Structures are given as structure tokens and as C-alpha cells.
Amino acid sequence: MICTICWQPIRNGEPRKRVTRSRPSGGMVPVTPAYTHKLCRQKPDRVPYIAAWSSERFAAEPPVVQGLLGGIRYEGEMPADRDGRGVLWLRRPDTPGKGRPRYVDVHPGRQRRCMADLLCQVCGGPADQDDDGRVLRLIEDARADWEGWPNDLVTTHPPICPPCVATARAQCPHTWQGSVAVRVGRSEVCGVWGRRYTASRLGPLPVESGVVPFKSPLLGWTVAAQLVRALNDCSIVSLDEAVAAHA
Structure with a gap:
């Protein structure tokens, strides 16, 4: 064992x-x-950068209504509610450190920043890259899922830096299920994870939550909560070696 x-x-x-x-x-x-x-x-003594705080929730979510040209929008929508691709995002204040940490919840804005700019999910600093530019990630071990895993994996988990690997392994229950360090040579922002809606006579109704590719016609019916990357050119590496190389 x-x-x-x-x-x-x-x-x-x-x-x-x-x-x-x-x-x-x-x-x-x-x-x-x-x-x-x-x-x-170990009990958490550090709040991950992407973790949400109790101050970052609204008493009531903004109403989701049908758009004039199809899809959905917020009632009283603001420019900051959409990104450069026109994707509608879950509206949340950005007040880290205020209130109590909510370790099981991910803040949509900070997660999106980490995924887009390749920042460490724990400290918010630059993620680690080796001499070949391969980015370090800590991923739930699912090697039995398919041959060549984790190539072609789509994930919402941002990368990490070596000093934060030990913290994540000891303090994050998600990694206790078994995780591996992976060097990723190529990754592409390919979609979002969020809540999808459908039209009804009573207005948009939530259907399910899941990954929606940018090319999907369902993107306009989705409130995004996390950015998604597709991983390729991946190599599983030793966790201890990844940490020792930067000690």
C-alpha cells in the first residue's frame, strides 16, 4: 500500500x-x-490563489434572460460580464482575503487569469517551465483512462510552480486521491466549463454544467465559470524531481 x-x-x-x-x-x-x-x-495554512472567499458571493445571482439576437444575457448586463470572445461569465466580486476561504469553490476571474497567463494556481506567480518551455502541472492520476493519457486531456486545473507542489500534495484533499506531475509541451485554450441554458416560454432554464468548446453553438447559451485548456505533448515526470530541480 x-x-x-x-x-x-x-x-x-x-x-x-x-x-x-x-x-x-x-x-x-x-x-x-x-x-x-x-x-x-496537513491542515491548510495557505489559501490557493484560485480559491473563492465568502465575500465573493452575491445575495442573489443576476437574472439570466434571453438575448435579443438569441442566446442569453444578464438583466442589467455590464461590459465586464463578457470576455474578448463575447463569452458571458459568472459574475463575482474580486476580494481575496476578505471573509473566510471557500476551498471547494473556484473564483472564475482568478482561475481564468491563471489559465490564460499560465500562472500557478496556488501562489498566483508564474508557473514553472523547463528549458524546453514545457509547463508543469499537477493532475489527478487517470492513466488507466486511455493509452497516451494525459495527451488530449481537457482540464480546468491551472498549472503550478515547484515550491507549491509540496503544499498542494499535503493540504489539498483533491490530490490525495492520487496525482502526478506532468510537463506539457503544448496546450490550447479551447473552451469553458459552465452552466448551459435552454430556451423556454418562461425564459432561459438551466440544463446542465459541463465543458463547452468555443466552436460550439451552445456557447451563447452558457454562463462560463472556468476556462478550459487542451493538453498535448505531455510527459509524466517525478514529483520529487520537479521539486528538487528548483530547490
Whole structure:
């Protein structure tokens, strides 16, 4: 049995904890069997740059109405509600550090900034690039999904820098399920993750949340919450080597 944080064996008798994740309806549920050393887990002492804060929520969301030329818009829409591509974005204040951190929620503006400018999701500084320009990412391990993974993977997770890798591994429950370091040679901003709407006699109705490519006709019916990149020319690398190279 291997600890998914330090990747060292968990010996008989050593304190260990099973990895769980939250249920949408509340409570916890075990994931595919995975364990960590109990001592490897740390309480968060650092709020990731992309994490939302309690001050960054509205008492009421702006009403979504049908646009004059099709698609959706906000009632009382402002220019800042759309990006340069004309995509409608989830409206949120940008007040990090005010209130309480909401670790499970991602701030749409800061996530978009990290994905567009290749910034570290934890500290907000430049993400790491090696001498060949390959960007470092920490990704949930899904090598069993298809041959050649993570090539052709689309992700909402921004890159990372080596000093923040250890923090993410020890303090982020998402990485406890098993994560790998990946060097990405090519990536393209290709779409958004958000809530899609459909027309009805009562006005636009939310249908589902998911990835919507920029070329999709459904983009005009989507309120985007996160930017998406497609990853290619990927190589899985040792987490320890990635950190040691910049020690």
C-alpha cells in the first residue's frame, strides 16, 4: 500500500487514513481505494490563489434572460460580464482575503487569469517551465483512462510552480486521491466549463454544467465559470524531481 501524498509504502501498524470525497448531498464517500499516512496530511495554512472567499458571493445571482439576437444575457448586463470572445461569465466580486476561504469553490476571474497567463494556481506567480518551455502541472492520476493519457486531456486545473507542489500534495484533499506531475509541451485554450441554458416560454432554464468548446453553438447559451485548456505533448515526470530541480 502506497501513500498518495509522499508515495512511500505504508507499513503495517503505521497510522493511515482512507481517501474520501464529499457527496453532492453532503457527507463523505470513499473513492477508489487509496490511502495516505495520517501524518502526511496537513491542515491548510495557505489559501490557493484560485480559491473563492465568502465575500465573493452575491445575495442573489443576476437574472439570466434571453438575448435579443438569441442566446442569453444578464438583466442589467455590464461590459465586464463578457470576455474578448463575447463569452458571458459568472459574475463575482474580486476580494481575496476578505471573509473566510471557500476551498471547494473556484473564483472564475482568478482561475481564468491563471489559465490564460499560465500562472500557478496556488501562489498566483508564474508557473514553472523547463528549458524546453514545457509547463508543469499537477493532475489527478487517470492513466488507466486511455493509452497516451494525459495527451488530449481537457482540464480546468491551472498549472503550478515547484515550491507549491509540496503544499498542494499535503493540504489539498483533491490530490490525495492520487496525482502526478506532468510537463506539457503544448496546450490550447479551447473552451469553458459552465452552466448551459435552454430556451423556454418562461425564459432561459438551466440544463446542465459541463465543458463547452468555443466552436460550439451552445456557447451563447452558457454562463462560463472556468476556462478550459487542451493538453498535448505531455510527459509524466517525478514529483520529487520537479521539486528538487528548483530547490
